[in-house]
Amino acid sequence: MTAPEKRLPGSVAELPNSAPRYVGRPIDRVEDPALLTGRTQFIDDVVLPRMLHCAILRSPHAHARIASIDTREAEKLPGVVAVVTGEDAKRWSNPVMTVPPGWGTHCLATEKARFVGEPVAAVAAASRYVAEDALELIAVEYEPLPAVADARKALELGSPLVFEENGDNVMLRKLFTWGDIDGAFAGAVHVVQREFRWNRLGANPLETFGVVSQWDELAGTLTCRGSFQAQHHFAMARAMVFNLPLNRVRFISHPHGGSFGGKGGARGTDITALLSRKAGGRPVKWIEDRMEYLAGGASQAWDRHYDAALALDAGGKVLGFRVRLLDDLGATAEGWGAVSAAKPLTSFTGCYAIAAAQYDLTIVATNKLPGSPYRGMGPPPHNWVLEQLMDLAARELALDPAEIRRRNFIAPDAFPYTIASGNEYDSGDYAAALDAALAMGDYPALRAEQARLRAEGRYLGIGLVNTIEPGVFDWNAYAIVGQPGTGVPEGATVGIDLFGKLTIKVGFALEGQGQYTVAAQVLADWFTVDIADVRVIALDTLSAPPHFGPGGSRLGVALTGAVLGAAQRLTEKLVAVAAGLFRTPPEHVELRDGRIGVKGRPEASMPFQEVAQTMLARSDLLPPGVDPNPEATYVWTAPGRTPADDQGRAKSYLTAANACHLVLVEIDVETAQVHIKKYWIADDCGTRLNPANVEGQTQGGVAQGVGAALLEEAVYDEDGQLRTSTFMDYLLPTIYEVPMTEKRALCTPSPFTPLGAKGCGEGAMHTTPGAILCAINDALVPLGLELREVPASPQRLWTLLRQAKR
Amino acid sequence: MTKEPNDVTITRRISMTVNGERHEADVEPRTTLVDFLRGTLGLTGTHVGCEHGVCGACTVLWNGKAVRSCIMLAVQADGAELKTVEGLADGATLHPIQQAFLEKHGLQCGFCTPGFMLSIYELLGRTSAPTEEEILDTLGGHLCRCTGYQSIVEAAHLAVEKMRTR
Numbered sequence: 020m021t022a023p024e025k026r027l028p029g030s031v032a033e034l035p036n037s038a039p040r041y042v043g044r045p046i047d048r049v050e051d052p053a054l055l056t057g058r059t060q061f062i063d064d065v066v067l068p069r070m071l072h073c074a075i076l077r078s079p080h081a082h083a084r085i086a087s088i089d090t091r092e093a094e095k096l097p098g099v100v101a102v103v104t105g106e107d108a109k110r111w112s113n114p115v116m117t118v119p120p121g122w123g124t125h126c127l128a129t130e131k132a133r134f135v136g137e138p139v140a141a142v143a144a145a146s147r148y149v150a151e152d153a154l155e156l157i158a159v160e161y162e163p164l165p166a167v168a169d170a171r172k173a174l175e176l177g178s179p180l181v182f183e184e185n186g187d188n189v190m191l192r193k194l195f196t197w198g199d200i201d202g203a204f205a206g207a208v209h210v211v212q213r214e215f216r217w218n219r220l221g222a223n224p225l226e227t228f229g230v231v232s233q234w235d236e237l238a239g240t241l242t243c244r245g246s247f248q249a250q251h252h253f254a255m256a257r258a259m260v261f262n263l264p265l266n267r268v269r270f271i272s273h274p275h276g277g278s279f280g281g282k283g284g285a286r287g288t289d290i291t292a293l294l295s296r297k298a299g300g301r302p303v304k305w306i307e308d309r310m311e312y313l314a315g316g317a318s319q320a321w322d323r324h325y326d327a328a329l330a331l332d333a334g335g336k337v338l339g340f341r342v343r344l345l346d347d348l349g350a351t352a353e354g355w356g357a358v359s360a361a362k363p364l365t366s367f368t369g370c371y372a373i374a375a376a377q378y379d380l381t382i383v384a385t386n387k388l389p390g391s392p393y394r395g396m397g398p399p400p401h402n403w404v405l406e407q408l409m410d411l412a413a414r415e416l417a418l419d420p421a422e423i424r425r426r427n428f429i430a431p432d433a434f435p436y437t438i439a440s441g442n443e444y445d446s447g448d449y450a451a452a453l454d455a456a457l458a459m460g461d462y463p464a465l466r467a468e469q470a471r472l473r474a475e476g477r478y479l480g481i482g483l484v485n486t487i488e489p490g491v492f493d494w495n496a497y498a499i500v501g502q503p504g505t506g507v508p509e510g511a512t513v514g515i516d517l518f519g520k521l522t523i524k525v526g527f528a529l530e531g532q533g534q535y536t537v538a539a540q541v542l543a544d545w546f547t548v549d550i551a552d553v554r555v556i557a558l559d560t561l562s563a564p565p566h567f568g569p570g571g572s573r574l575g576v577a578l579t580g581a582v583l584g585a586a587q588r589l590t591e592k593l594v595a596v597a598a599g600l601f602r603t604p605p606e607h608v609e610l611r612d613g614r615i616g617v618k619g620r621p622e623a624s625m626p627f628q629e630v631a632q633t634m635l636a637r638s639d640l641l642p643p644g645v646d647p648n649p650e651a652t653y654v655w656t657a658p659g660r661t662p663a664d665d666q667g668r669a670k671s672y673l674t675a676a677n678a679c680h681l682v683l684v685e686i687d688v689e690t691a692q693v694h695i696k697k698y699w700i701a702d703d704c705g706t707r708l709n710p711a712n713v714e715g716q717t718q719g720g721v722a723q724g725v726g727a728a729l730l731e732e733a734v735y736d737e738d739g740q741l742r743t744s745t746f747m748d749y750l751l752p753t754i755y756e757v758p759m760t761e762k763r764a765l766c767t768p769s770p771f772t773p774l775g776a777k778g779c780g781e782g783a784m785h786t787t788p789g790a791i792l793c794a795i796n797d798a799l800v801p802l803g804l805e806l807r808e809v810p811a812s813p814q815r816l817w818t819l820l821r822q823a824k825r
Numbered sequence: 826m827t828k829e830p831n832d833v834t835i836t837r838r839i840s841m842t843v844n845g846e847r848h849e850a851d852v853e854p855r856t857t858l859v860d861f862l863r864g865t866l867g868l869t870g871t872h873v874g875c876e877h878g879v880c881g882a883c884t885v886l887w888n889g890k891a892v893r894s895c896i897m898l899a900v901q902a903d904g905a906e907l908k909t910v911e912g913l914a915d916g917a918t919l920h921p922i923q924q925a926f927l928e929k930h931g932l933q934c935g936f937c938t939p940g941f942m943l944s945i946y947e948l949l950g951r952t953s954a955p956t957e958e959e960i961l962d963t964l965g966g967h968l969c970r971c972t973g974y975q976s977i978v979e980a981a982h983l984a985v986e987k988m989r990t991r
Contacts, residue, residue: 047927054935055923057870057910061936064869148855225874225882225936225970276872276936277970309875531934531971711930718973719933746879746968754964754974 027583027773031706035590035610036547041540042774045711046550048536050274050529059529062229062246062273063306070231071100071143071298073291073305074150076157077315078132078139081166081386081739082179085131085159088140092156098149101297102157103290104140105129111293112260115285117352119191119501122182122384124351126260126289131164133181133350134388135741136315138286143294143303166386166739170324170347173383181350181384190348191357191382191500195364195666197439198375203339207330211411215325216808217400219347220731221318222281222393223751227307228316230284232291235300240267241292246275248282249568251526254560260289271559272568274529279723280392280570283317283354313744317354317391319733321400322347329408335416335423339375340368342404346382347390354391357382357500362397365489365496365672367440369405370449371427376439386739394723395784396571398489406484406789407807410796420483420793421457425450428485435770441668442489442496444675445769445777447703449485455701455763456483456679465683473801479696480798482682482790488704489672490778491657492571496671498663505669506656507573510564511581513542513589514650517635519628521546521553523582526566527574528557532780533712534574538582540709541774545586546627547613564652572778575708576674577655580773584653590615592646593630599642600625600633658771674769674777676704678717680790682758686798691817693729693795698758703765704779705772714762716782721760724787726752732810839903843868844912852899858892859883861899862909870910872936874968881967884940885909891947910939913946921987922946922980931980933971941967945981949988960985 028034031042053059090102108125117123127138140157144150165179172178173188181188204210230245241263247253250272258265275282284307291303312318323346330339346360360380367376393399413423428449429436436444462483469479494504512524523538535555543550557563564581568574590610597615598605601623609618616624631649633640641647663669683697700717707713730750734742743749768775788809795811804823808815836851843866850865862868862885871894874882878896885894886908913920919927922942932938941964948955948963955963960981969977 045930048930051927051932051935052919054932054938055910055919055926055942056914057868057939059935061869061872063863063873148853223970225880225934225968226872227874275934276874277934279970306873309877309880529934533930533933715930715933715972715976718975719971720973722973723970745877746875747877751880751968751970753968754961754978757974759975759978 025587027580027587029773030768030775034544036544037612039544041550042544042708043706046536046540046709048533049539049550049555050533050535059274061226061276062231062244065231065244065273067231067302070302070304071145072147072150073141073143073294073303074147074154075138075290075311076140076154078128078135078137080132080161080163081135081168082164083132083161084164085128085139086162087160089158090140093142093153096149096153096156098145099142099153100301101143101294102140103127103293103297107293107297111296112289113262115353116256116259118356118358119352121185122190122352122356126286134386135739136388138290138315141290141294143298168385168387168735168737168739170322170345170383170385173385181386188384189381190352190384191380193380195378195440197377197666200339200341200375200377203375204330204341207338208333209331209412209415210328211408211415212328213408213411213807215327215404215407217321217323217403218809219319219322219733220727221320221391221733222279223318224277224279224282226276227309227312228282228284228287229306230288230291231302231304232288232295233300233302234292234296236296239263240269242269243288244271244273245284245288246282247272247284248278248530249570251560251566253288256285257288261292266561269559269561272528272557277531279394280396281317281320283391285353309746310744313749314741315388319349319388320359320390320393322390323400325404327404327408329412331412331416335412335418335426337371337373337427340373340405341377343379344381346380347385347387348382349385349387349389351389353389358497358502359390359392359397361497361500361667363401364440364667365442366398366438366487366675368438369402369487370429370485370677372429373439387735394720395781399727399784399788402486402785403789403792406486407792407796410793421453421462424453424485442672443670444487445673445771446767447675447677448767449677452677452679452701452703452765453485455765456681456699459699459701459761459763460681460697462681478686478688478798478801480684480686480794480796482684482794482797484786484790484793485677485679486786486789488572488676488678488778488781488785490572490676491576491673492573493657493660493671495660495663495669499667505660505662507567508565508654508656509574509577509581510566510652510654511538511578511585512564512650512652513582513585515628515631517632519632521548523553523555524558524563525555525578526558526560526563527568530569532569532574532716533709534569534578537575537708537712538578541579541582542586545583565654569780572780575780576772576776576778579708579776580655581653583773584655585651588651588653589649592649592651593627595645596634596642597625597630599645600640673771674705676777676779678702678783678786680783680786682790682794684791684794684798686795686816688820691813691820693811693816695725695758695791698760700760700762700783701765702762703767705766705769705777706775707764708774708776710764713779716780717762718760720782720784721787722752722757723784725757725791727788727809728791729756729810729812837900839900841902841905841907843907844909854898854900856899857895858897858899858902859894862894868909868911870939872939874937879968880937881940881944882937884943886943886947889947889950891944908943910942913942921991922984925984925987926980929976929980929983931972931976937967937969941977945984949985953989955985
């Protein structure tokens with residue numbers, strides 16, 4: 020039996036280093052020099068011998084039977100090597116797995132196309148130019164079918180069916196009830212209820228998805244290089260699609276130009292694999308173009324119709340929170356499907372102590388692009404609803420928005436705290452964040468300014484919103500919607516080479532969050548070396564220890580755990596060797612400030628590098644029975660997780676970061692434009708491993724939140740035609756729209772994580788949309804108007820303002 | 826297939842100077858400048874974000890002017906002097922603009938960054954003391970999905986400072 024594993028350091032003070040130089044400081048990023056000089060190898064930079072280029076023909080119809088496809092002319096075009104259609108997909112692959120099951124298709128449309136942009140055929144040719152030429156030579160005969168593009172119509176009897184065999188368009192219907200919700204509403208003195216509409220939008224990383232696939236018929240292997248956010252998950256899904264053992268599928272992730280959950284690429288990967296197989300094993304590259312991404316990629320999430328209500332007592336205490344959600348997932352459930360709508364279970368009641376809650380969830384299929392994950396996964400629209408209801412309740416009770424929140428916060432001494440929907444929050448002080456934001460913005464002065472300008476006919480609004488960022492994602496939150504498992508492993512291997520330098524090997528590629536820097540900071544402080552002595556290397560799926568990669572505000576915490584665990588195991592090996600060299604029992608030997616030596620006897624010590632060198636090159640000196648490999652691996656997974664009960668209750672996400680945003684907006688009633696004038700953020704994500712990284716995540720989240728609140732919308736007409744197929748129609752926020760924010764960091768360390776850090780990668784996306792909508796509605800109060808839909812575009816606001824004038 | 830006189834696949838010979846190095850090649854007239862730089866010359870530091878001239882990721886300097894290489898043809902650069910991100914650093918020494926981005930965490934994924942830096946390079950070639958508005962107008966033509974722009978603004982200001990004291 021091996022001895023129980025040592026506990027990982029819960030704070031920076033527990034590191035074997037008297038003066039840590041890196042953890043907790045805004046260190047320059049180790050990944051930046053290569054990025055700044057154009058030397059980082061993104062997937063489109065990869066060229067392999069005999070590589071072909073893929074172009075994909077896509078359905079122009081939202082719903083159409085495919086009567087015939089004639090590819091003969093395309094095959095004759097010089098330079099074309101292979102053409103595939105749904106027939107090839109049927110012969111060589113399975114439909115993708117979905118959540119819930121039974122709502123997926125092959126990578127290429129077979130009998131019918133279900134959305135505009137669905138792949139119908141694909142070509143591999145000598146160049147992308149020739150491949151695109153060939154697409155024009157493919158003749159597809161479509162028989163258009165009536166399409167349904169509206170979630171409510173999809174529920175009506177007689178609606179066109181996206182999957183005829185499923186009988187209706189309902190992918191999932193589930194009623195979650197936590198506590199005495201009927202009693203809460205029956206006993207309420209005040210009830211506020213509204214309908215809310217969150218329109219489709221999505222990730223849009225600056226780099227679209229790309230892949231190079233190679234099918235080796237002889238070896239029975241599939242090798243894919245690409246911009247995979249979670250390479251192992253991708254490999255696993257491909258093994259199922261192609262009936263391959265997992266060890267015959269090798270995924271090599273390249274650094275990628277952002278993801279935010281919405282990188283996608285499963286269909287493109289499968290299509291290039293089929294093409295490579297048909298092309299006799301030649302590698303096939305596909306780089307999604309922006310129009311493909313917008314129409315057929317992972318560009319859309321959160322198409323939601325809400326009806327929600329709060330029940331309150333006379334003093335403004337929230338007794339119950341009821342949410343009915345109609346979630347339009349589009350044509351299939353291939354992009355993590357119902358997981359998005361289930362994630363609010365991790366933080367359903369936000370920062371508040373609310374005993375009873377209910378979630379009446381219906382997910383429907385329509386003839387639109389399948390929904391994909393996007394930063395925050397599911398809670399951003401949910402928080403946006405809850406926080407607007409809190410403002411409405413404040414108005415109903417004539418309380419200040421700050422005051423009603425204060426009356427409902429989970430108290431700082433109540434942690435760890437189990438919320439009604441079952442998750443446990445680790446720690447927090449929500450009133451402290453609220454107070455910090457109010458102080459930063461001088462809240463009383465803001466209100467006075469608002470009143471003064473109102474008298475001049477100007478419409479300023481103040482938004483004040485608190486949210487939880489559930490961090491360290493865990494599968495168990497999704498068991499209730501058909502995604503099995505508990506725990507998400509993240510591994511790291513730490514080694515010392517013969518020249519005394521350190522390497523960390525991980526199973527994920529660079530994506531932008533600065534994770535390699537964080538890993539290097541942690542290890543440099545563990546061994547007390549210069550950060551330049553640490554190198555971080557990404558391994559492929561078959562070489563790396565078990566891993567998941569970035570996702571669900573998880574990697575900073577998980578990676579810290581993996582690196583510390585591996586460093587600790589490696590140190591134990593070094594200690595065993597040094598104990599032999601010093602002829603002392605190992606329990607008397609320790610690592611301290613980069614030296615391994617006898618406790619309390621600084622003269623009896625040596626640099627840790629020399630111990631490693633002894634292991635590698637002086638077997639004549641090695642004590643008997645020691646492991647001579649100065650390398651160790653550790654796989655971290657969140658401790659104490661529990662399986663979900665029949666109402667989805669589980670200890671799921673390990674950390675609960677919190678933030679309070681305060682924003683001042685002005686609505687120009689002539690142009691119906693919203694101007695963000697000032698923005699303050701108080702944010703508590705526990706220990707900040709690299710504060711500059713955290714600030715970047717926060718500010719990036721603000722920008723995406725501004726996009727969601729004011730600009731971004733994937734618009735379909737009633738026939739399911741996409742109207743926003745370029746960046747001229749789908750508006751990303753620019754520097755003119757995104758406010759420069761003032762930020763303050765608070766710190767309630769997590770008692771459960773290595774070094775006390777909390778997940779912070781989803782940044783402000785949880786908070787900003789709610790803050791801006793609360794501010795807009797605050798500005799509209801004197802006009803007697805409300806806007807409960809995003810984006811709050813000038814067109815939408817102008818229509819509202821005009822209605823008021825009539 | 827016989828080729829028509831206006832067939833876009835009939836190649837033309839072009840020459841240009843990129844980062845001080847002269848190149849000559851036969852290209853199809855339909856080849857975009859960015860595909861030529863990346864595919865033919867192997868200068869993959871210039872990135873393609875939208876292929877319709879909105880995002881600015883593919884920005885390069887064409888005779889000193891910032892242009893979007895995804896909506897220009899390679900033949901339009903015949904005889905031109907170009908600068909790409911690979912031409913910014915001096916050996917192992919980062920250009921002050923690159924150094925400013927590094928120090929201010931002005932990038933996350935780094936995909937859009939070459940475009941931003943080349944537009945700032947163009948601006949600082951015109952004036953050593955740009956106004957706040959000039960800086961905003963320069964950055965306003967670029968999309969970044971990671972940073973929320975705040976650290977990019979700070980990097981731009983630091984770059985001005987570094988260039989001035991260089």
